[in-house]
Amino acid sequence: MLFNTGEILETVKMIETENFDIRTITMGINLRDCSHPDIDILNKQIYNKITTQAKDLVKVANKIEGEFGVPIINKRISVTPISIVANACKEENYTSIAQTLDKAAKEVGVDFIGGFSALVHKGYTKGEKNLIQSIPEALAKTDRVCSSVNVASTKSGINMDAVLEMGQTIKKAADLTADKDGLGAAKLVVFCNVPEDNPFMAGAFHGTGEPEAVINIGVSGPGVVNNVVNKIPEANFNQLADTIKRTAFKITRMGELVGQRASEMLGIPFGIVDLSLAPTPAIGDSVANILEGMGLEYCGTHGTTAALALLNDAVKKGGSMASSSVGGLSGAFIPVSEDQGMIEATKVGALSLERLEAMTAVCSVGLDMIAVPGSTSAQTIAAIIADEMAIGMINKKTTAVRMIPAPNKDVGDEVKFGGLLGEAPIMKVSKFSSDKFVNRGGRIPAPIQALTN
Amino acid sequence: MVKETGQKRAVLTVLGSDKVGIVAKVTALLAKHNANILDISQTLLEDLFSMIMLIDIEDLSLDFETLNKELEELSKELEVQIKLQNEEVFRYMHRI
Structure with a gap:
């Protein structure tokens, strides 16, 4: 035998009886080039970019699943924090951007899209202020969008204004989805020292140090x-x-x-x-x-x-x-x-x-x-x-x-x-x-x- | 653009309760689609039948996914578990 029988059976057993799987393939996509002062144009550009870049993601994941015989449970997308992408927008309510992300996620068939996010560990820009205020409504009106906010880091300390605001935001997100036990809050995570390449939800986003697009595996x-x-x-x-x-x-x-x-x-x-x-x-x-x-x-x-x-x-x-x-x-x-x-x-x-x-x-x-x-x-x-x-x-x-x-x-x-x-x-x-x-x-x-x- | 990547050998595992014709039916299906069996090992632990085959899929007459589907149908018919996986899975998991 060119292979060790024990090793082969061990691998098969892991998959068949011990729930071994690849939890997620997450494609990170840069959206910084979609920026526009007009939110309608911004939304259109975001939709086009995601649906072009990720159009084969699910197909490829399914193909790999078949070839290797290992289940790939989730296919996901993470994008540049929307607070950065939408910073130039005149519109202050970013809910329509979340809806665009939701629509794009459904179009390409991924189960979650992360990046309705802001990094405010030291302070807010206008875009970050707007984004955080839009979170409860955005999460109530979408199914697959995940949101995260980084409020602290070892290098900058803890932004306690943002901590308090996130306490209020979590409450609102839960209240707006009261009919679903507060599901909105389950799609929102508050971070210290957030990683820029995390493929897991709800905290995934495509960091500013990342390339144009990237594949991360969980x-x-x-x-x-x-x-x-x-x-x-x-x-x-x-x-x-x-x-x-x-x-x-x-x-x-x-x-x-x-x-x-x-x-x-x-x-x-x-x-x-x-x-x-x-x-x-x-x-x-x-x-x-x-x-x-x-x-x-x-x-x-x-x-x-x-x-x-x-x-x-x-x-x-x-x-x-x-x-x-x-x-x-x-x-x-x-x-x-x-x-x-x-x-x-x-x-x-x-x-x-x-x-x-x-x-x-x-x-x-x-x-x-x-x-x-x-x-x-x-x-x-x-x-x-x-x-x-x-x-x-x-x-x-x-x-x-x-x-x-x-x-x-x-x-x-x-x-x-x-x-x-x-x-x-x-x-x-x-x-x-x-x-x-x-x-x-x-x-x-x-x-x-x-x-x- | 989805690029096709080279896949040459695959490992086929059959697990289940022993019965007449498992080997015959599995190998017949492989032969039909031009998959060459390079190595085969079979053991019987009490009533549990286990067979592992290393097969060459370089000249497969159909694609990997379709072969997988046909094997799945066969697994239902034989009431055993059949799994076809690219050999890289095992090489990667147990070797550096």
């Missing part, structure tokens, strides 16, 4: 890692880390292969592989289950942060050996509503917002897909964002908040978004006020960690 495989961890219940931590590392290597290699092939077929440069373990609501495809497989009764109990630190680091190490172009977020995601194990852990009372916050200090992103009571104030949400931004700023890492204040729901209720976004029990937030703190205004200065030059 791989996944919590189910595969879960399975290998469960096979070695007696292993010590060194063996555990080593096993995860080897598995992450194999998963990432597939991402690299798919990225190179897609890049070749589309004639667009290959950007990065993001080797994040991204859970889905499917049973077993859960990051929480991996942590539980390491010996925790439920994700969220004492030891969870240490377990996640080991997992996140081993994933990065294995992945960085497998590809010379690792980027994006790369690590483990801990979205509550998208992870069956996290949902279970929340229901039994093992997992709380405080524990999740601690976990974000050692994993690749932040507080993700967490539903909180609809009565939570904009100030409280802003304070939660501020905490999370502080963790990212000081630790020189990406952190994010994607939180849904579910209208008319309270602790004990659940929200259901369906599909990959899943469902979540409402989590308790502190009943004590942070209003005076977040209302101060201004910027929390950049930390000493910023002075690296």
